[in-house]
Amino acid sequence: MTLASTAGPAGTRILGLGHYRPGNVITNHDLIARGVDTDDEWIKSRVGITERRWADPDETIVDMAEQAGSKALAASGVAASEVDLVLVATCTMPTPVPSAAPALAHRLGIEAPGAYDVNSGCSGFVYALNTASAAVLTGQARNVLVVASERFSGWLDMADRSTCIILADAAGAAVVGPSDAIGLGPVVWGSDGEQAGTVTIDEDSRFFQQEGQAVYRWATGEMAPVALAACERAGVDPSEIAAFVPHQANLRIIDALARRIGLPNAIVARDIETSGNTSAATIPLALSRMVERGEIPSGAPVLLLGFGAGLAYAGQVVLAP
Template sequence: MTLSLTTGPAGTRILGLGHYRPSNIVTNHDLIARGVDTDDEWIKTRVGIAERRWADPDETVVDMAEQAGSKALAASGVAAADVDLVIVATCTMPTPVPGAAPNVATRLGIDSPGAYDLNSGCSGFVYALNAASAAVLTGQARNVLVVASERFSGWLDLTDRSTSIILADGAGAAIVGPSDSPGFGPVAWGSDGSQADAIAIDERSRMFRQEGQAVYRWATGAMAPVAIEACEKAGVPLEDIVAFVPHQANLRIIDALARRIGLPNAIVARDITTSGNTSAATIPLALSRMVEGGEIPSGAPVLVLGFGAGLAFAAQVLLAP
């Protein structure tokens, strides 16, 4: 027996972006007032954050995903009726079931799409982009809504200054749809499960924890070659990259990676200074803000690099919408 296969367009690309940041701004001084044992200069020197956003008590992962997804739909010009698949990248849902994606779809008026959540921590958005692109390329979907939404404020131990000063809440979204030519280069991805315990939710306290120094050494030492590989696979010279949007883990990591990769003409995303580390949401949130602000022209090659929990990582060159 031979099974029938569907086929899709020649290429895919991001058609529109959207983002959402909660209105609640938490400065370094606010953290100190809440009892975090630190000071403003220490935070800025160690991680580069001046302020971050935390959701209101009744504001959920789904609420933020809806806001970002709505903006991505509007920016793309794609109607909700033309979206066949919704993927939500998140690791901070309050319970494992139900997933966020079906709820997000319903709220946005997307009728009966395929819908699932994807959990790959901080690299989740890049993994989700590739799942979305594959669905369109194989004719399984016409357009896909990809959302990364995280609410870390509910998982923080304020006595642990290594994590409470970094993590934040927010969402970013993209519509992935058909294109006459490729808008995504091949992905360079992988994982190192031997260090899975370096970033985790503690089983007893139910609070986020990480081995900061181990993660710093891994990210600054191992991720630059992955980013270079993504550029080589896409056939894009490093000097042609217009913007570098890595996971916003820590400003020192971002700057070290930019130097080691060698991107002479690229704008480097440093959204962490005012948005904090929102895990899977950092890349689409930063990218959406840069595109909206006119920093990245349409069609420009952008290098994205996600890395973190798992430990998993993924890098790719994409064309800005």
Template sequence: MTLSLTTGPAGTRILGLGHYRPTNVVTNHDLIARGVDTDDAWIKSRVGIAERRWADPDETVVDMAEQAGSKALAASGVSPEDVDLVIVATCTMPTPVPGAAPNVATRLGIDSPGAYDVNSGCSGFVYAVNAASAAVLTGQARHALVIASERFSGWLDMADRSTCIILGDGAGAAVVGPSDSPGFGPVVWGSDGAQYDTVTIDEQSRFFRQEGQAVYRWATGEMAPVALEACERAGVAIEDIAAFVPHQANLRIIDALARRIGLPNAVVARDIETSGNTSAATIPLALSRMVERGEVPSGAPVLLLGFGAGLAFAGQVVLAP
């Protein structure tokens, strides 16, 4: 027996972006006032963060996802009626069931789409947006909405200055739809499961834990070749990359990667300085803000590089909406 397959468009691309940051700004001085054993200069020198956003007590992962998703739909010009798939990348839902995606879809007026969550930590957005692109390419969906939303403020140990200073809350979203030519280069992804426990939620305390030095060595040592391979597979020269948007883990990691890759003409995302590390949300949040500020021209090649918990990674060149 031979099964029938659906076919889709010649290519896919990001049609619109959106982001959301909570209104509650938490500066380094605010952390000190809360009793965290640190100082502003130490935080800036170690991770490059001046402030981060934390959600209000009653503000949820789904709330933030809805805000970012609504803005992405508006920016794309795609109506909710034309969205067939909703994917939410998150690792901070308060419970494993139910997932965020069906709830977000209903709130946005998207009727009966395919809907599921992706939990791949800090690389989750790149994984999710590739699943969305594949669905459109194969005719499984006309348009897909991908949202990354994280609320880490509920998982923080305020006595652990190595983690509580880093993490923030926020969401970023992208609408993926058909295109006459490819707007996504081939993804370069993989994982190092031998180090799976370097980034975890502690089973007993329910606090976020990270072996910072191990992650730093892995990211600065292993991720530049992934980025270079993503450019090569996409057929884009390093000189032509207009923007580099890596996971906003640590400003020292970002700067080290930018130097190793060599990006003579690219603006480098440093959203971590005012948003903190929002895990899966960092890449779409940073890219959306860069596009909003006019830093990335429409159609320009952008290098995305997600890496973190798992340890999983994914690099890819996409065209800016």
């Protein structure tokens, strides 16, 4: 026998974006005052960060996701009653159960949607974005809310200056819905599980740890071809890309990738300078802030490139809402 299936639209696109950054601004000088063995020039020269945001002690991943998600819904014009699926990309939930997505849906007044979390580290938003697109294309959902929310301030070893200076808290969100044309290009994704141990949470201390040089070599050496493949699959020449929004891991990595890909007309997201590295949240946070500032015209092609823990990666060209 053959089972019946649902039919979806011709394409999907991002209908609206939203973001949230906590109010606590932590400058490089604040870290020094807290006893971190570093200095302002060392941090800026190594990773390009001048300040980052940390959540209040009682501010949760769901709290931040609610702020970003509500803004994305408002920007999209999609009502909560029209959302059938809620996805939260995160790797920093304090416990594995319950997941963030059902609680977030309840907070936003989204009644009985499909709801689950996606944990693919720093590439999590792009993974979730494509899961959302597939749900709409196959008729499983009318609209999908995708939120990336991370709270790294609860996982930091303040004696490890290689990590505590980088990581931060934030949330970014997108509403994915139907479109007569293709607004989300084909994804190019994969992983290098042989190096999965380079980015971890220590089982005993519960502190974030990474082998920074190994990740730097991998990202700068392997990710440019992924980005170029995403452009090719979308039928877009790199010279046509209006903005490049990679994972905000390190300013040196971002600049090296932009040079190696060759994006002569693209604005390059450098949100890490004032937001820090917020893992899965970096891409939607940076993209939302760029759109809010009017730096990317509606309908312009944007290259997204997530990479990090896993080591998993995902590249994709999307049209700006």
